[in-house]
Amino acid sequence: MEKVDLHIEKKSLFFIVVFFLFLTISYAQPALPQRTITVQSTQPIDFGIFYDTGSGGTITVDYQGNRTTTGGIIAISGSIAKPAIFEVKLCQGRNIIIDYALITTLSNGVGSPLTLNIGPTEKGPRGSRFPVNTNCNFITTLRVGGTLHVPAGSAKGTYSGNFEMTFTQE
Known part of the structure; x- marks a missing residue:
């Protein structure tokens, strides 16, 4: 037994x-990966220090941080220009479509506003699609440049403003 x-x-x-x-x-x-997109602005666009000789012109910062000027705009050497930087986080290697208004204004509260043309980005112009990394812990960086239009006789000072970017996942 x-x-x-x-x-x-x-x-x-x-x-x-x-x-x-x-x-x-x-x-x-x-666990299932996140399906929500997270975007954080980590750096505003910065044209560095420049001045207008009186005739106006433009100053451009591309998405790599290179600065060029036209007309009477003179960039001060030694001042640093920077593109805007956004950090995008989304799992599963999906694609993102970027959209933004092409033009915004900046003001200093005293004189006439300046016009800022947004873009292009390192991923392309408005409406471009780009993939994010497949790793949920990896951040995809998006750098954005722009061109600032400075009319002749613009008031001196620090100008500020905002622009929005829309990130849509597909």
């Missing part, structure tokens, strides 16, 4: 071990 009991115990132990292995395997699946 002891052999039968021992045999039954071994059989029960076998089924318990198999049950726990199955239980562990069924719950070992990874």
